[in-house]
Amino acid sequence: MxxxxxxxxxxxxxxxxxxxxxxxxxxxxxxxxxxxxxxxxxxxxxxxxxxxxxxxxxxxxxxxxxxxxxxxxxxxxxxxxxxxxxxxxxxxxxxxxxxxxxxxxxxxxxxxxxxxxxxxxxxxxxxxxxxxxxxxxxxxxxxxxxxxxxxxxxxxxxxxxWVLVVNEAVWEKAGKPAPPKTYDEMIPFAQAMTFDKKGRKLGESGYDARNVEHYGMAWAPSPPIQDNYLWHYFWSFGSDYISADGKDIGFNNDAGRAALQHMKAMVDSGAATPPNLYTEDERWRAAVMAGKCGMAWSEGFTQEYAQKYPNLRIKVLAPPAGPGGAYVVxxxxxxxxxxxxxxxxxxxxxxxxxxxxxxxxxxxxxxxxxxxxxxxxxxxxxxxxxxxxxxxxxxxxLSKFVKTTRILPYQPQEYLMGKVNDYLVGRQGLDAMIDEASKQIKQMAKAAK
Structure with missing residues (x-):
């Protein structure tokens, strides 16, 4: 895919x-x-x-x-x-x-x-x-x-x-905090649903970050999953992953940097799943269903999930809004x-x-x-x-929030996901990542002519 x-x-x-x-x-x-x-x-x-x-x-x-x-x-x-x-x-x-x-x-x-x-x-x-x-x-x-x-x-x-969903059991355990309406509200909402295995909430005295029972937000490092939420971060903040002419990145601007910084703030918040939590895509997809996290972008509630998790209750949330609006891929x-x-x-x-x-x-x-x-x-x-x-x-x-990825003669998404992840996990600084990504996309666009 x-x-x-x-x-x-x-x-x-x-x-x-x-x-x-x-x-x-x-x-x-x-x-x-x-x-x-x-x-x-x-x-x-x-x-x-x-x-x-x-x-x-x-x-x-x-x-x-x-x-x-x-x-x-x-x-x-x-x-x-x-x-x-x-x-x-x-x-x-x-x-x-x-x-x-x-x-x-x-x-x-x-x-x-x-x-x-x-x-x-x-x-x-x-x-x-x-x-x-x-x-x-x-x-x-x-x-x-x-x-x-x-x-x-x-x-x-x-x-x-994919839609943003909440595992209702984890949400109720957190005291039913108000669902986020904006990206700014997503981080404290995720933090409120993050508990260690002794029931202590993130930020409470004695909280053990090495033994987490429920993370607040699933942040999967898998391209087939990230394809469904990285791009609408850019759109919601008023930028894009590719420039209007298709020849360069579209996030080398204040809006694009704000989107990236917000992603990193979530990853660094203590509420996001660590990138090494799972190695299989299916376990990432099922993380919110299994109660490993309280919130995630999800493809759907399938018959398999219904059979495997007979007590599972999932609530669909409206997509959060940024300065540029609200979108789903x-x-x-x-x-x-x-x-x-x-x-x-x-x-x-x-x-x-x-x-x-x-x-x-x-x-x-x-x-x-x-x-x-x-x-x-x-x-x-x-x-x-x-x-x-x-x-x-x-x-x-939520179909009214749909925006599709760009019609291009080349496919830059997987490369850009890798570069974004380099920044999010600290392998590369923001400016260096943006500069390197811009050079590579320009080459890909030129080669596709």
Whole structure:
């Protein structure tokens, strides 16, 4: 999810649809035939597995039945393409003369096709439907799917972002301090939830920092996790990780330095998890679920967590605000029609069916993705565990805070995460880190031309 800027924005397991991580099936598995465009007015849909293979196959079977009932005489062939093979297979198909009619896309792939002419423009296929559909969709999702001439090369289908959560048991142990509304309030809130194994709070006499029971804030040194909160620190303070022209860093300014200094203040506060606490990403992801920390940025309350932690209670918080506003890092999955499709009418009909209210809600609930536009407060009702339902219904309205990472011809995120961490753990001073990062990004931007 090398990792790119959006690959980790959802997580490696639950939201593979958005993340772009390898996983799911080991070989092509279909609900119907394979290959490119169907003949005789049919349509072919290629999609990587967004959840467990059996569940994904079941959903595609439902889609086939529903679509063919609505469009009598039509034929739908859905093909599951393994994530680790998807880009290679897509590339070969689009280069040939018989591509799949409809494909599921993620932002890194959209970047690849943006200037190749491989994808059709929805605004040319059906402008009225397209403009009606994107009305209310987070503008960043729409922008991520646009071509260089304003074409819309993909319809935003399912979204995702990590949200700030609190373990309610740890929060109650701390006396239910007021949740933070700003980044300035995050540090004392985290400190209030930091306890040693004898129940002494950070700052109290005798507190043992070598034997911590609950840290206040999870600060994971893992790129797939940091991708989900480092960037919105910059945005919230009024800067960016890359300059507006994409040729330099965007945080060599007062706002960017303030964001970095605030990150370091959290890391140095005594309330943040030490970088050597865990070595596995999954343990970092589950730290707040396990009660090792009181607060963390989290991808979601999954069925696995529900089963493993039967007494777990998680509260979703609104993202804190900085001088520049409040944001969360978002990713998106898109539906696209091939420019060389021989069945564009049928392909567009399939896309319209997939994004229709009921099939779309079913898909969001199946893979625990978040909606690309505001939805009713009971949108996720009926999930297998009421705590999952509560989590998703609390998290869904936060889509309005989504901002996606930059559309660039190179991927600077993992390098920049390493440099930020060098500063946070004291391996490099702020000025030296900024200077070195600027030189490297300039080289990466120049090489990408």
């Amino acid at each position: 090398a990792q790119n800027g959006l690959e980790a924005a959802i997580g490696r397991r639950r939201f593979l649809a958005l993340a772009g991580a390898a996983g799911g099936a080991a070989a092509l598995a279909g609900c119907g035939g394979g290959g490119g465009s169907s003949s005789g007015g049919g349509v072919t849909y290629w999609v990587p597995p967004n959840t467990e293979l059996s569940l994904m196959q079941g959903f595609l079977g439902q889609i086939k039945t529903g679509y063919q009932q609505k469009h009598s005489g039509s034929k739908l062939d859905s093909v599951l393409v393994p994530w680790e093979e998807a880009l290679t297979k897509y590339t070969a198909a689009f280069s040939g003369g018989n591509p799949p009619d409809v494909t599921y896309q993620i932002i890194p792939w959209m970047n690849k096709w943006r200037t190749t002419g491989a994808l059709a423009d929805f605004r040319s296929l059906d402008k009225g439907f397209t403009e009606k559909f994107v009305n209310g969709v987070n503008p960043d999702y729409v922008k991520a799917a646009e071509g260089t001439k304003g074409e819309l090369l993909g319809l935003p289908y399912v979204g995702g972002y 978002g990713a998106c999955g898109f539906l696209s029609v091939a420019a060389k499709s021989k069945n564009k009418t049928a392909a567009l009909d399939l896309v319209k069916y997939l994004v229709d209210e009921k099939p779309l809600q079913d898909f969001n609930k199946l893979i625990l993705a978040k909606p690309v536009r505001p939805q009713p407060s009971d949108y996720y009702d009926g999930l297998s565990d009421p705590r999952m339902t509560r989590f998703m219904n609390e998290a869904a309205p």
